Amino acid sequence: MDKSYNSIIEVLIFSSDEPISENEIIRAIKGIDGEDIEITPDNISETVDLLNKSYEENGRSFRIKKIANGFVFVTTEIFAKYVGYLSSEKSKRRLSQAALETLAIIAYKQPVTKPELEQIRGVNSDYILTSLLEKNLITIIGRAESIGRPLLYGTTTEFLKYFGLYNLSDLPKPREIEEIMKDEDFIEQKNKIMMNFVEESIEKELNDENNNTTE
Amino acid sequence: MYKIKLDQFEGPLDLLLFFIKRDELNIYDIPISRITSEFLEYVNLIKLMDLEVAGDFILMASTLMHIKVRMLLPREIDERGEEIDPRADLIKALLEYKKYKEVAEDLTFLESHQRKLNYRGYFSADEKIAPPEFDTLLKNISIYDLAKAFKKAIDGVKPQVVHEIKKINISIDDQIKFILDRVLEKGEIHFLSLIHGMKEKIRIVITFIALLELTKIGKVGIKESTEFNDFVIYGLANG
Numbered sequence: 001m002d003k004s005y006n007s008i009i010e011v012l013i014f015s016s017d018e019p020i021s022e023n024e025i026i027r028a029i030k031g032i033d034g035e036d037i038e039i040t041p042d043n044i045s046e047t048v049d050l051l052n053k054s055y056e057e058n059g060r061s062f063r064i065k066k067i068a069n070g071f072v073f074v075t076t077e078i079f080a081k082y083v084g085y086l087s088s089e090k091s092k093r094r095l096s097q098a099a100l101e102t103l104a105i106i107a108y109k110q111p112v113t114k115p116e117l118e119q120i121r122g123v124n125s126d127y128i129l130t131s132l133l134e135k136n137l138i139t140i141i142g143r144a145e146s147i148g149r150p151l152l153y154g155t156t157t158e159f160l161k162y163f164g165l166y167n168l169s170d171l172p173k174p175r176e177i178e179e180i181m182k183d184e185d186f187i188e189q190k191n192k193i194m195m196n197f198v199e200e201s202i203e204k205e206l207n208d209e210n211n212n213t214t215e
Numbered sequence: 216m217y218k219i220k221l222d223q224f225e226g227p228l229d230l231l232l233f234f235i236k237r238d239e240l241n242i243y244d245i246p247i248s249r250i251t252s253e254f255l256e257y258v259n260l261i262k263l264m265d266l267e268v269a270g271d272f273i274l275m276a277s278t279l280m281h282i283k284v285r286m287l288l289p290r291e292i293d294e295r296g297e298e299i300d301p302r303a304d305l306i307k308a309l310l311e312y313k314k315y316k317e318v319a320e321d322l323t324f325l326e327s328h329q330r331k332l333n334y335r336g337y338f339s340a341d342e343k344i345a346p347p348e349f350d351t352l353l354k355n356i357s358i359y360d361l362a363k364a365f366k367k368a369i370d371g372v373k374p375q376v377v378h379e380i381k382k383i384n385i386s387i388d389d390q391i392k393f394i395l396d397r398v399l400e401k402g403e404i405h406f407l408s409l410i411h412g413m414k415e416k417i418r419i420v421i422t423f424i425a426l427l428e429l430t431k432i433g434k435v436g437i438k439e440s441t442e443f444n445d446f447v448i449y450g451l452a453n454g
Contacts (some may be wrong), residue, residue: 014335062335073335080331094326097319098225104318120311123226123271139357163322164329172321174314 005029005039009047010064019070019161044071068160069167102128103159106138107171111152113144129153137162227275228312230257235309242309245302247286251279278305383415390425398435398450407445 012025022041030037048064048071055063065074075083095103105120106112118125132138141154155168165171224230234250235242258272285291285301293299300306397404406426410419426448429435433451440446 065332067334075333077328077331080333083333084331094330100319100322100326101225101315104315104322108315108318120308120315121226122228122275122308122312133359140359141357161334162329163325164332165325172318172325174318 005043006047006050009044010051013048013064013071014073016070016072018157019068019072021070024070065164066166067164068157072161098128099132102132103137103155104174106132106153107155107159107168108174110154111141111144112154113146113150113152115150117153227254227272228309229316230254230272231275231309232313232316243306245306247279247283247302251276251283254279383417385418385421387421387425387428390422391429394422394425394429394448395434395450398448403447403449405440405442405445405447407442409448 008029009025012028013020016024022044025044026039026041029039048066052063061079062073062075064071067074101121102117102125105117109116109120114125114129117129129138133140136156136158138153138159139156140151142152143149144152159165160167160170224233231250231254234240234253235245240246240250254272255276258269258276261272262269282301282305290298290300394409397409410422413419413422426435426437430437436449436451438447438449
């Protein structure tokens with residue numbers, strides 16, 4: 001790939017409103033310079049790495065990040081307070097615990113219906129769903145085939161951007177129930193029960209023996 | 216009893232997990248009786264305050280009591296001949312909930328990190344020139360967007376002017392008693408001072424009717440007042 005494409009890739013990412021995917025970058029380049037240009041998604045990732053490295057070396061205040069299935073310019077953390085001072089976007093309130101919990105369930109279980117969600121949370125979730133819909137973190141992605149055809153909810157691109165994720169497989173992995181079971185304190189407790197059980201049966205046997213001897 | 220801040224818990228499962236953690240209970244061997252009574256104490260507390268939330272807690276309370284009863288009965292046996300622990304479903308629900316609660320913590324971490332980063336601003340003011348896409352029916356729009364727009368349009372319709380009719384609880388009998396009390400207290404009373412402070416027309420009308428009624432049955436008399444446009448009500452001995 002020609003070195004001059006570094007700047008072209010940079011300018012395409014810079015001028016895009018939304019995170020721009022590798023395929024779109026390739027489409028733009030091939031659309032102008034012809035289909036026979038050899039350029040692969042890997043080339044683009046490499047270029048982005050190079051660009052980021054040069055930004056870092058030159059002490060620039062931004063980087064290109066892989067977020068929401070594409071590339072996007074992002075300010076660096078150390079300038080957060082200055083940017084945040086003027087940006088009303090970031091002064092918005094953080095999500096509540098209930099909202100995060102609900103998002104976690106939707107993110108992993110999507111497409112998910114309200115009853116399924118409420119089953120897991122154990123509480124009515126009307127209000128939370130409405131506020132997440134309004135924040136555009138979740139959306140209605142269809143209807144289930146089950147009785148009553150309940151609405152199905154899923155996460156949005158905005159969700160990926162909010163948490164800085166490239167795609168859904170970027171989500172933190174939940175611990176499987178088996179893993180929670182392997183948790184140290186649980187093992188300890190389990191052992192304790194087992195010990196109690198063993199002790200009880202030994203005691204019982206001893207008592208039985210005593211009873212037998214006294215008889 | 217422990218003092219618990221009410222809004223601290225996201226729901227009944229959260230509260231149960233709190234009890235389990237606080238008392239270092241084994242999630243696989245929950246002392247149902249003890250946890251049920253603790254739970255009920257808490258439910259009584261919130262029942263007084265917030266009915267909407269209380270519903271979910273009361274449901275859990277009844278589930279706990281149901282489990283408690285089943286624990287006392289001989290165990291049911293599943294198709295493989297194994298005993299069914301009445302707590303199994305609850306434990307499953309607790310673990311499932313715990314799983315997502317942990318993820319929510321991870322998300323909190325991501326959130327606080329991501330909040331420090333800003334995406335490059337959008338050219339939102341710029342007119343976008345995009346080729347029309349004939350084969351796309353819904354582009355970047357969900358049913359929720361449509362519903363929102365529809366609601367906004369509907370809400371934008373000017374509301375009809377509505378004249379509210381307020382129901383005033385007042386009866387002739389009440390006003391008869393009112394007049395008699397006043398006459399008994401003062402001996403004589405001017406009509407204008409009797410209706411003084413009454414805001415609604417209907418109240419004055421009813422009071423007047425009550426007065427006429429009283430005069431008819433001979434409980435009060437009416438006489439001319441020294442003041443214009445007024446008259447005096449006085450009690451009658453045989454009344």
